[in-house]
Amino acid sequence: MILTKELYKFILEANYPKFDNLRVITGYTSSDFLLRVHRDFPKLKIDVYIGMALQGISKEDHSKYCELTNQGDIRVWYVYRQPMIHQKVLDFFSEDGHNSYVGSANFSNSGFGVQKEIMALVDNRVSDVFEEAMNEAIICTSSDVEGLIPMTHSPQDSGATTLVVDNVSTSQTPVKEGGHTSREWLKGSYVSGEVRIPIIRKEWGNTFIENSGVNATPPFISLKGIPISKREIFERNSVDEKINISINGKKCRAYISYDELRFDDLNIKREIASVLRLDPTKPFTVEDVENARIVARQSTEENYCELIITVD
Structure with missing residues (x-):
């Protein structure tokens, strides 16, 4: 079978x-x-x-x-x-x-x-x-x-090399994923403009999203499908491996692990729920957020990436 x-x-x-x-x-x-x-x-x-x-x-x-x-x-x-x-x-x-x-x-x-x-x-x-x-x-x-x-500081689930290692007890070189080392996309010129990130991808359907992405514990934003060059908008504002984020007037620190944007001391699901008037205690569905996006752009404040929750 x-x-x-x-x-x-x-x-x-x-x-x-x-x-x-x-x-x-x-x-x-x-x-x-x-x-x-x-x-x-x-x-x-x-x-x-x-x-x-x-x-x-x-x-x-x-x-x-x-x-x-x-x-x-x-x-x-x-x-x-x-x-x-x-x-x-x-x-x-x-x-x-x-x-x-x-x-x-x-x-x-x-x-x-x-x-x-x-x-x-x-x-x-x-x-x-x-x-x-x-x-x-x-x-x-x-x-x-x-x-x-x-x-x-990074979860292991997706299988790529982790970005922030505390007590590395091996002498391994970075494992390559798709022809690039895990941090190779940090090189090169910054791509200006905005990055539009879906909250839940329609192709996922509602199957098995109950504990994934914004519905996970703690919630995170998937960056799958976002070109590597455009992710520089996050790392351009990083200090000591953490990214300075401004969202809805709140400031926090975040980091990218594999294809995931994860937040320190900020519940991104609650921020989305506040804007879209959803119940943050229940799993979001495709229908809940299908017209909503998170827009990442350079903040007017130096060294900060601004996240804006918007509806198309």
């Missing part, structure tokens, strides 16, 4: 009544996704092996992974040896048997809901694959993690 659509439904939801346990090897994940899985499938015992942990784990995710692991229902493991593991394997099991899947989808919001992925139900036993991962991994709550895994 090969699955390409609604992986959350046809893999997680379909197997939950049948199995007590799940073990996962994934390149990347996020605490938001694991919390959602735990909420939706509270009786499922899960072990997650993050194969690309050496690219960095955010402090926020690490803290939540430790909380989940200490609670006992979900245990998170970091692969800390080279070469890193980019495999995507899910193995549901109980005393009655196994259902195992392999494919392209990370165990994440992106992998199981936003991006086009493929997962196949396989007959082969995958125990050897998990034994290898277990031998190369360390539990996230171990006191040795700090010396082995880079801790960053």
